[in-house]
Amino acid sequence: MAAEAGSGSLIQVVSLLGAAVVAVPLFKRLGLGSVLGYLAAGLAIGPFGAGLFTDPQSILHTAELGVVMFLFVIGLEMRPSHLWNLRRSIFGLGSLQVVVCGALLTLVGVAFGFSWPVSFISAMGFVLTSTAIVMQLLGERGDLAAPRGQKIVAILLFEDLLIVPLLALVAFMAPPAVGEVAASAGARWTAVGMALAAIGALVAAGLWLLNPLFRVLANAKAREVMTAAALLVVLGAALLMQLGGLSMAMGAFLAGVLLSESTFRHQLEADIEPFRGLLLGLFFLGVGMSLDLAVVARNWPLIVSGVLALMAVKALCIYGVARLARSSHADALDRAVLMAQGGEFAFVLFAAALAARVIDPVVNANMTAIVVLSMALTPLTVLLHKRFARQTAVSMDGVEAVGEHTASVLIVGFGRVGQIASQGVLARGASLTIIDNDTQVIRDAQSYGFKVYYGDGSRPDVLHAAGAHAASAVLVCINDRAAATLIAEIAKEACPQARVLVRAFDREHAIELAHAGADFFVRETFESAMLLGREAVIATGASAEEADEVMAEVRRRDAGRFDLELAGGLFAGRALVLRNLADKAAPEDAAQAAH
CATH class of the missing domain: 1.20.1530.20 (Na+/H+ antiporter like fold)
Known part of the structure; x- marks a missing residue:
């Protein structure tokens, strides 16, 4: 049972x-x-x-x-x-x-x-x-x-x-029960x-x-x-x-x-x-x-x-x-x-x-x-x-739309990447304009002393009003792959004097940005992964100099594969990855193949 x-x-x-x-x-x-x-x-x-x-x-x-x-x-x-x-x-x-x-x-x-x-x-x-x-x-x-x-x-x-x-x-x-007296006031005060x-x-x-x-x-x-x-x-x-x-x-x-x-x-x-x-x-x-x-x-x-x-x-x-x-x-x-x-x-x-x-x-x-x-x-x-539901206008309470500005550097997107990227420009003392299309991000940034303007970076008129026409650099740091590529294309065409620097999500996105004409792009996890890899090499007993040489070789191979993929040889690049893994015992031959 x-x-x-x-x-x-x-x-x-x-x-x-x-x-x-x-x-x-x-x-x-x-x-x-x-x-x-x-x-x-x-x-x-x-x-x-x-x-x-x-x-x-x-x-x-x-x-x-x-x-x-x-x-x-x-x-x-x-x-x-x-x-x-x-x-x-x-x-x-x-x-x-x-x-x-x-x-x-x-x-x-x-x-x-x-x-x-x-x-x-x-x-x-x-x-x-x-x-x-x-x-x-x-x-x-x-x-x-x-x-x-x-x-x-x-x-x-x-x-x-x-x-x-x-x-x-x-x-x-509650009605009083038959044969019972309703609860007294004293009992209720006791409960309180x-x-x-x-x-x-x-x-x-x-x-x-x-x-x-x-x-x-x-x-x-x-x-x-x-x-x-x-x-x-x-x-x-x-x-x-x-x-x-x-x-x-x-x-x-x-x-x-x-x-x-x-x-x-x-x-x-x-x-x-x-x-x-x-x-x-x-x-x-x-x-x-x-x-x-x-x-x-x-x-x-x-x-x-x-x-x-x-x-x-x-x-x-x-x-x-x-x-x-x-x-x-x-x-x-x-x-x-x-x-x-x-x-x-x-x-x-x-x-x-x-x-x-x-x-x-x-x-x-x-x-x-x-x-x-x-x-x-x-x-x-x-x-x-x-x-x-009908889409309504974004609440602009406490938020200022971008007006006519001039700046040495324009940052589009003020999330975790944009916040860190802004530090160097601020430390240099250069003029900086920041725009974002998330009103809550703008309000949050104000509590930390940042002046962020509301604006859509994919519109040429907004970029112009934000000072991109006079900027030396436009940093695109938004958390949207397709929008980042679009902004890079528009910024490159509307602001030819500015270097367009973009946060890339991965290798494929980096290739898209290269075709869009971005001057510089970095995969958001690449540099941090390289630093982790260097520390891992040191943990195996290598000296700092040896670790730097190994990571330089890794970086060179990655650049070679990227060039092949950028030129349209995506499958050749993938094949080279497999060959490099198979030829770990003969890195020199693999390096020659990369060239």
Whole structure:
């Protein structure tokens, strides 16, 4: 019997992993995103699909730890000073969005014929946006650190905080049980005191206990113990908040914030990341499994109309609040599409309301189905918005477009290569003009004292305005192979007096740049690889002079192969590579062949 039970559990584990491994890459390949892949996989293997699982709630309960760990990682990125800078977005923008959305969604519930208490609880459950889905989508498109992403994170944090007063409100709304006396005011104040004590204990541990603990463990040099300690911090903080009647996710977030200034921050993030990713994926699988298709089939007119009405009204509210807060049309529309769904904390609120008899089981089942469907639809709506939304002008807030300039050197693109390349020119004291077409890069550069202008380097008029007609050199340092080649061609034609110096990605790109007329180009990894190779030769016992001779020979052979390929002898060059490898015992013959 034990063997059969173990085999059954293993089948379920294999099913979960197999469904994720098949569905997620497939959905990402189709451009639908990993979240929708997890949801579809959960539906396929759940009680209303293949029936491999009959209790999705147990999986959701365990997988909530994925959301907990996600918020811990987010907390590590949120230094207290940064949170203080976001206070207006968290409490101002967040509260305004919650109040407006909550009021209008309550009216939607009343319009559907539900009582005011039921409409209010249903509305507030839908107001609580899915932190897991939104953070995952923001992370996939790299917007977590962007200003618009930070505003969304701030609103999500406020909504996560909101679950605490909402649960307390459910207790106040609960009708008194037969034969029981309603909870006294003293009991409620006791609950508030326990919550404050839990927060105080967590803050005290974060300030005076955690850093010394990790210092001792680091000195012990036990890698697995550091991982165990990271998990202990996350789960311990979540448990402490749960015992205090608060959200586990908020406990993990607070623990992350308290450790955000720690020297162990990056180590903790690396230790938690694998568990976070697996458990968050498991959470989405559980959400997919919990979609009760029987309930949807019985009440599909109410559920479908409820999903459409609630998502549409919430999106309109979010857009209106964002515009009222002076966000651009594009940012407001993006936020509305991204946050129009209900979230995982709605399940917690509905379960508490059901237990307190504020809502009945039918309303709970219908609202759960509505929230799950809204979560499943979000990746699709985001995809459709990305594909069909009208392209808007780039926000130029705090950014200056390039005007008439003269400069000794013009740099096009101010990423990691452009920043380093600019140092020599600045040290020489020569005049320098920098242009980039990424407004966020420009704003970031300003915080370090660089003046970067907005401009498209592939336009001759922009190059002329930036001073390329009088420059002695034009450095093309952008992270776009095709655009770099195009700019090299245009710059060479429009500014014949300037040397066109270009960052090349690889050998093939270098050949393209040579044909485009670039005066100088360097493969971005070539010189660093040559230096590493020299050190490797020295490590074999060679002297510095011998290493220089060996690397000079490598450089000469590479140049010979490049000349052959540039002349059109691509296959001859490849054949020469193979011959050189085969003739290592006779380098002189290979060298003669290269000539």
